[in-house]
Amino acid sequence: MDPEKNKDSEVTVDDILQILGPFGKFNIYNYVLILFPVLLAGMYSSVYNFEAMDLRYKCSTPECEDPDVNFTIPHLEDGSPSKCLRYALFNVSDFTNSTQNNETCYPHYFDTSSEIECDSYVYFEEHSIVKEFNLGCQDWKRSLVGTVHNAGFFISIPLTGLISDRFGRRLALVFASVANGVFGVIRAFSLNYEMFIVLEFLEPALGGGVYTACFVLALELVGPKGRVFVSLLFNTMFILGGVTVTLLSWWLQSWRYLLLVIYIPAILVFFYLWTLTESFRWLFSKGLYEEGLNVLSKCEKVNKATVPKDHYDQVEKTAMKQRDARKCEVLATNQSTFKQLLLSPMIWKRLFTCSFLWTTSTLVYYGLSINAIELSGNSYLNYIVVIVIEAPANVCKLICLDRFGRKRVIASAFMMTGIILIAYGFLPGGNWSTTFYLGGKFFITLAYNSLYIFAAEVFPTNYRTTLLAICSTIGRIGSAVAPQTPLLSRFYEFLPTLVFGVMSALSGLLVLTLPETNNQKLPDSLKEAQEQDRHRDKEDVGERQPGETERRIDTKTKL
Incomplete structure (x- = not known):
């Protein structure tokens, strides 16, 4: 036989x-x-x-709390009172005497040319820890x-x-x-x-x-x-x-x-x-x-x-x-199994690649979400819009991953994210700008959500969760840094999206170094995980042993 x-x-x-x-x-x-x-x-x-x-609040001015006056606190361009600044008093002792005599505060007590930081606040809302x-x-x-x-x-x-x-x-x-x-x-x-x-x-x-x-x-x-x-x-x-x-x-x-x-x-x-x-x-x-x-x-x-x-x-x-x-x-x-994993160049390469992909995904995904919150005036509706926009990307993932393979879909999603976000910095504001921004969110969601299943399929069963957890942990660097990325806009308005775009493009290239796992059984050991690379190398150079095509078709039929 x-x-x-x-x-x-x-x-x-x-x-x-x-x-x-x-x-x-x-x-x-x-x-x-x-x-x-x-x-x-x-x-x-x-x-x-x-x-x-964040809540609605204003600087407290105990000397004159009448809400109808506008000479105690500087106002912003949109007409709202400043949260953190107030006008200084010309003469504190005179003001104290006038309040003791129950006199009404007047504009001449406040120096509108001198702004100072608030030392207390009046809160109009109380549903977050900011008030409490x-x-x-x-x-x-x-x-x-x-x-x-x-x-x-x-x-x-x-x-x-x-x-x-x-x-x-x-x-x-x-x-x-x-x-x-x-x-x-x-x-x-x-x-x-x-x-x-x-x-x-x-x-x-x-x-x-x-x-x-x-x-x-x-x-x-x-x-x-x-x-x-x-x-x-x-x-x-x-x-x-x-x-x-x-x-x-x-x-x-x-x-x-x-x-x-x-x-x-x-x-x-x-x-x-x-x-x-x-x-x-x-x-x-x-x-x-x-x-x-x-x-x-x-x-x-x-x-x-x-x-x-x-x-x-x-x-x-x-x-x-x-x-x-x-x-x-x-x-x-x-050597123990875990020690063999640590000494395996293949495992280290996959760990580095998946960790970088994860870091990029969390950085771009959360970074775009932070800025997208400003799409509407209602903070709650903003957040719902930001989340729901991910649904089409998930449907696209369902349709494409099995049909076109993990590598093609994820690499394409990263590359499209990179191209769109780099181009975003050169577009004038308006509908096109918004469309590109949402396009970037769509493709990074597609890449990020597909990465979970792809990364899980390239690690052996006995340490799959541990290795997946290492990638996810290192990837959390991106989500931790994401809230700070708006600071980059102080140097250049579109610097955050340019950084997102460059990292996404690099990630798209790195995906190509991983094996295709579509319709393949999960590797249960280090040896089976290494076989994935050998299978990829054969596909890359077009090598097949006699009868291998028939065996692969037979295997796929069984799966």
Whole structure:
């Protein structure tokens, strides 16, 4: 018998998944459970914008608080009173005597040629921490909330990745979600700004990895044909989370009530320890074959599918063979699996590439969102528009990723983002300028959301979450820097979009160095991940061994 033919006839997990179907009752039940924390994560990623939302206020002038007068505070070009400046008094002692005698304040007491900073404020709104903690004209304290929030991800994402790869996807998901809930609820009772800012850091520091944990678990429960649709579900739920928290904030008009409403449900995810299915791929990677096969068998019963009994035996043998091969490789090289990963140039190259792509994505995505908020006068409607505009990009991703492949779509999206944003700086204001700006947001959303599934497909199963978490953590540099990019416009008005455009164009070129993963099974080991590069090299130079075309077609048919 031809060994190559026998090799191709081996049954894999993906073959069983094809029989079970990607969207049977068992899958839908687990997706509903998994998508709930994703919806909450969408809320948590946006809530700090409303906690620290700027309010309408003006400089307090206790010497003359009559709202109808306009000689105590300088006014801006649009006629609104200055928030941070007031006119100095000509003679404080005379003014004191006049107020003691109950005299009405007059313009001649105020020096309109001398402006001084305010020492107190009159707030017209009170739905954010600006009023409660008296943060008037301290924009750095408001912006620090977002910076501290994003800084927490540098801890949470690798922490969640380690828990996920060592103790299971389910436990990592529960840990992160419950941590979100606990610290979010405590933050609702903050007594001062310092307590608030510490809890703003701790919440994402321990719970910020919930999206990654959910995504990896969902991806490993479905076959190749269902991955893009699962990714679309995640993006849609994340968008709904952002819209939901915006509407809740608009309705409640209280940051404390808002936190209680959105964070209490996260604590209920604790019960997932008994209701959510663990990833059979993770179980196989840990040598827990019986538990992994039980998950597949349960899926077969619930979905009312029929899987040939010998398929399970073959999958178990294949998994054991792969695990034994890894053990032999460890013994032969006297190196642990993780050490082999660290010593693999291929892994380092992919880590660098994916981390750079992630940094670019977060920088451009959040940077454009910050500026796009000014599209309308209503802050809540602004944010909804910014989020909803991502929906067409997600639909485009669903249509294109499987049809044209991961590399082509993501590289094209980055390149289009670069071209559009660089050209944006040379366009006059008006409809064309707005169209190009929104086009840049569309393509960076397409690239960013596609990157999650692409990056997950180029790393081996036993350390997939950890490596994905490293990329995502480094990528958070972009989201942390994004709020500061408007400062670049002080040097040149279009410098921020030029920086975004150049980084996007470079990312488009870097994508081409990664292997195509469309319709390929997830690599379960370092060796299988290396095979992806060999497969890419053969395609690049047009090399194929005799009979390879037929084997590839056969494999794709099975998948």
